[in-house]
Amino acid sequence: MIEHKTISLADQVFEHLETDILSGKYSKGEALTESKLCAELGVSRTPIREALRRLEQEHLIEEAPKGMVVVGIGKKDLADIFEIRAALEGKAAEMAAENYNDEQLSIVREALEFQEFYLGKQDPDRIKSMDSRFHETIYKMSGSVVFYDVLMPLHKKILKYRKASVSDSSRAAASVAEHRAIYEAIASHNGELASRLIVEHLNNAYSHISKGEN
C-alpha cells in the first residue's frame, strides 16, 4: 500500500506564500492581510495565521501597521548572503565528500545531468530548479543539520536573483560546467578540491548577479 500523506492546508499555504515571495511575485512592502489571503486562497484564518508566523520567523515578512508586509532582499543582503555562503559552503562540500551516501550522490548526479540536458533545450526555469536541488542535496550530504539549517534559507532567499543567471546562456553553461567539476570532486571523495571549486563557483555566481544588478 502506498502511503499518500495528505499535506495540511497550513503547510500548503506556507509553501505557496514562500514561493510567491521568494520568486518575487509579491514585491517588497506589499501588504498581506489575513482576510485578503483567506479570500485569495479559499481557506480560513487558522492555517493562514500559522503560515504567516512561520514566514515571519524566516524573516520573509514582518509586522506593519496594517497586517504583514513582505521584506525585500536588497543588494546589501545579497552581498552578505554570498559572503556567508562562501565562508560555509566550502566546508559543507568537504563534509559532503566524506559523508555522502550513494542515494544522495545519484540525486546530485541526476540534477547535474538534467541541467546539462536543459541547457541544450534553453529552459532556464528547469535549470534553476535543478540548481536548487544540486546545492540543497550537497547541504544534506554534509550530514550536518546545523549547516543545512543555515545554508538552506540563504540559498532560497536568492531565488529571485538566480533567475537572471540561468537566463544568460553563457553564464548558465559555465555554471553547469562548474557543477560538474564539483560533482566529480565530491564523488571521488576529494573534499579539498570540492571546497575550492564551490567557493570559486559562488564567487563567479555573485560576480554575474551583482553585475546585472547595477
Add this chain to the structure above:
Amino acid sequence: MIEHKTISLADQVFEHLETDILSGKYSKGEALTESKLCAELGVSRTPIREALRRLEQEHLIEEAPKGMVVVGIGKKDLADIFEIRAALEGKAAEMAAENYNDEQLSIVREALEFQEFYLGKQDPDRIKSMDSRFHETIYKMSGSVVFYDVLMPLHKKILKYRKASVSDSSRAAASVAEHRAIYEAIASHNGELASRLIVEHLNNAYSHISKGEN
C-alpha cells in the same frame, strides 16, 4: 505618554517555550501536546499552535507520532555551531567596528562592565545573560540583518552549554577579559584585531565547553 505595548499570548508562549527548551528545562525527546500546554499555560490552543509552528521553524521541536518533541543539541551540533560561528563572527565583528553607533557601543560596554562586576559577586546566571547581550549586540552592530539572522539562533542554541562555562570561575574570568579586549578593539575601530580576538575567544570557549562534555 509611555507606550505600553501589550505582548500577545502567542508571543509569550513562544518565548516561554523557547527559553525552557534552550535552557534545558525540557529535555530532548520530551513530548509537547497542545492540550497539555493549554492546561499548563492556561491559554487556548490558538496561541499555542502559533508558538509551536515558530519553534518548529527554528528547528527546536519536530513532529512526532504524538505531538511535537524537543530536538536536542548534541556534541556534533555544538561542534558545527562553533565552526560556523568561528567562520562568521570575525567578519561580523569587523563590520561592527566600522558601522557601530554610540548607543550600541554603550550597550556592549555596559554588558561588559556588568560582567566584570558579577564576576566578583560570583553570579554565573547574570554573567551568562550579559554574555548573551554582549554577543547579540555585536551582531546588531554589524548592520547586517543577514549576519544577525544567522548568528543569533546559533548563539541562542548553545545557551544550555554556556552555563558550564560561566560556572567555572577561571574560565569565566578569562572570558570576560577576552570580552574587554574585543570591546576595546571595536571601540577603537580596529576591525582586524576585533576579528582575530573574537575568533580566539570562540575557540577558547569551545575548548572549554567540549572538554566538559566528555
Add this chain to the structure above:
DNA sequence: CATTGTATTATTGTATACAATTATACGGCT
C-alpha cells in the same frame, strides 16, 4: 481650510466547536 472628535470599518487576537485522524484500551476469539 485645517483640525479635532466621533462613528464606522477593518483587522487582529483569542477561544471554542466540530470533523477527521490516529493512538489506545479492552474484550472476544482461537
Add this chain to the structure above:
DNA sequence: AGCCGTATAATTGTATACAATAATACAATG
C-alpha cells in the same frame, strides 16, 4: 496466552464566533 477487531479516547486540523484594538472616513467646528 497471544492476537485481532472494535470501541473509546486523545489529538490534531480547520473553521468560525466574539472581543478588542487600530485604522479610516467624515462631519462638525473654529
